[in-house]
Amino acid sequence: MFPAPFDYYRAHSVDDAVQALARFGDDARILAGGQSLIPAMRFRLARPSVLVDINAIDELAYVRESDGHLAVGAGTRDFALETAPLIAQRYLLLADTSALVADPVVRQMGTVVGSLCHNDPAGDWPVTALAARAQVSIRTPGGATRTVAIDDFVVDSYTTAVGTGEMAVEVRFPTPGTRTSGSYQKIERKVGDFAAEKLLAGAKPSKDLIRAAMREAEKIADPSPDNRGSVEYKKAMAGVLVGRAIAGALERLGVGGLK
Amino acid sequence: MKIAVTVNGERYERDVEPRTLLAYFLREDLGLTGTHVGCDSSSCGCCVVAMDGDRAVKSCTMFAVQADGHEITTVEGLEQGGKLHPLQQAFWDQHGLQCGYCTPGMLMTSYVLLKHQPAPNEAEIREAIAGNLCRCTGYQNIVKAIQQASTELAAEPAAAAVGS
Incomplete structure (x- = not known):
C-alpha cells in the first residue's frame, strides 16, 4: 500500500x-x-x-570519539558505524549490534539515531543504548541543545523524550574502560527479525553468577506469544541470551573457563 | 514536486507526488521495469538499486523525492554497449538464476558489494546478500556467480564502472 x-x-x-x-x-x-x-x-x-x-544535512553524518564518549550524528547510517575502524577495536557492543540490525542493504540507509527515535521495543539500538548508558542530544525549537540520559529518553514503546518541534541530533556512547565489555545476542528466524540483551557490572564473575543472571532474566522477561514462539520458549531464550551475552563479554576481557 | 534524477547516466526531470516510492517511479514513470517489486515491505531485496554508485538501497522503502539530485543505477544500467556486465555474465555462466525475480536485486546488491569489497570471501558474500531472498535457484550458484565476477573484475577493473 x-x-x-x-x-x-x-x-x-x-x-x-x-x-x-x-x-x-x-x-x-x-x-x-x-x-x-x-x-x-x-x-x-x-x-x-x-x-x-534530513538526509541532505551532511554535517550530521559522523562518528567521533572525544571526551570519554563516541558521538554518532543523526545522519550516520548503520553501515557507516559498522565499518568505522574504531568500533571494531574498542566498542564491541556497538560492533555486535550494528552487524545485526535488519539486513546489510537496510543498514546502508537506516540510521542509529533514527532507530532510537522510532523506539520499537523489538529494535536493536534502544536495547544497546540502554545497556551502554548512552545519552541523546536533542535540539529544541529555541535552538538550544539538551542532553537526555537514555533511561529518560526511552519513555515507552514508540515514545521518546523528543518533544514537539524537537529533533534528536546525536547519540553518545561512553567509551568502555579497560575492564568493561559487552556482547549483543539475538535470536532470529531470518535476518531482519526484531531483537533482546544484557550487560552486568560490579560482581565477581563465576558460573553461578551467570546462572543466577539467566534465572533472573527468565523471571523478569514478560514476552507475548506469537508465531516466533510461546511465552515459555521466549522466557527460556531470554535466559539463554543473557548467559551467552555475559559469557561473551567476559571472554572479551580474557575471563574464560569460569568455575 | 519537481525532481531531477540521473538514472543509468541519463537525466530525468519529472513532477512527482512526495509519496511516490522510488521503485514505482522507476517502473511506472520511467518505464524501467527491470527493478522488481516483491514483498513491497523492505524484506525481500528484489527492488535494490545502487544510489550514487556506492550504496545499495531498497527502492520500495525510499521516496522518489529523496533521489532528487542523485544518481541511480538499475539493472538496466549494468550492460554497456551490448556487453553484459561481468556480474550478469557470471550469473548466466553459473546458473545463478532460475525464475529471475530476485535477480535484479541480487545483481545490484552484489554490484555495490564488489565496490566496497572487491575480493569478498564466501561468508562475506552470503552476509552481503542476506537481505535478498531467492525462492527457487538457491543461493549456491548465486554465491559462485559473485565469486566469478569478483575474480574477473579484479583482472579488468575498468569493467566495474557503469552509468555516467
Missing part, C-alpha cells in the same frame, strides 16, 4: 529542520533513513502530514 499523501521538505541544516518542524506543527515528522518510518507509513500505522528530510 502507498503511504497517505504528505508534504515534503528537504532541510539543509539542523536549524533549518527545527524551524521547519515549528512551521509545520505537530504532525510533521523527521525523515532520516526511513527504514522504519516508511514501512509504518505504508501500513498506515504512521500518517505524518509533512516529512522533514
Whole structure:
C-alpha cells in the first residue's frame, strides 16, 4: 500500500529542520533513513502530514570519539558505524549490534539515531543504548541543545523524550574502560527479525553468577506469544541470551573457563 | 514536486507526488521495469538499486523525492554497449538464476558489494546478500556467480564502472 499523501521538505541544516518542524506543527515528522518510518507509513500505522528530510544535512553524518564518549550524528547510517575502524577495536557492543540490525542493504540507509527515535521495543539500538548508558542530544525549537540520559529518553514503546518541534541530533556512547565489555545476542528466524540483551557490572564473575543472571532474566522477561514462539520458549531464550551475552563479554576481557 | 534524477547516466526531470516510492517511479514513470517489486515491505531485496554508485538501497522503502539530485543505477544500467556486465555474465555462466525475480536485486546488491569489497570471501558474500531472498535457484550458484565476477573484475577493473 502507498503511504497517505504528505508534504515534503528537504532541510539543509539542523536549524533549518527545527524551524521547519515549528512551521509545520505537530504532525510533521523527521525523515532520516526511513527504514522504519516508511514501512509504518505504508501500513498506515504512521500518517505524518509533512516529512522533514534530513538526509541532505551532511554535517550530521559522523562518528567521533572525544571526551570519554563516541558521538554518532543523526545522519550516520548503520553501515557507516559498522565499518568505522574504531568500533571494531574498542566498542564491541556497538560492533555486535550494528552487524545485526535488519539486513546489510537496510543498514546502508537506516540510521542509529533514527532507530532510537522510532523506539520499537523489538529494535536493536534502544536495547544497546540502554545497556551502554548512552545519552541523546536533542535540539529544541529555541535552538538550544539538551542532553537526555537514555533511561529518560526511552519513555515507552514508540515514545521518546523528543518533544514537539524537537529533533534528536546525536547519540553518545561512553567509551568502555579497560575492564568493561559487552556482547549483543539475538535470536532470529531470518535476518531482519526484531531483537533482546544484557550487560552486568560490579560482581565477581563465576558460573553461578551467570546462572543466577539467566534465572533472573527468565523471571523478569514478560514476552507475548506469537508465531516466533510461546511465552515459555521466549522466557527460556531470554535466559539463554543473557548467559551467552555475559559469557561473551567476559571472554572479551580474557575471563574464560569460569568455575 | 519537481525532481531531477540521473538514472543509468541519463537525466530525468519529472513532477512527482512526495509519496511516490522510488521503485514505482522507476517502473511506472520511467518505464524501467527491470527493478522488481516483491514483498513491497523492505524484506525481500528484489527492488535494490545502487544510489550514487556506492550504496545499495531498497527502492520500495525510499521516496522518489529523496533521489532528487542523485544518481541511480538499475539493472538496466549494468550492460554497456551490448556487453553484459561481468556480474550478469557470471550469473548466466553459473546458473545463478532460475525464475529471475530476485535477480535484479541480487545483481545490484552484489554490484555495490564488489565496490566496497572487491575480493569478498564466501561468508562475506552470503552476509552481503542476506537481505535478498531467492525462492527457487538457491543461493549456491548465486554465491559462485559473485565469486566469478569478483575474480574477473579484479583482472579488468575498468569493467566495474557503469552509468555516467
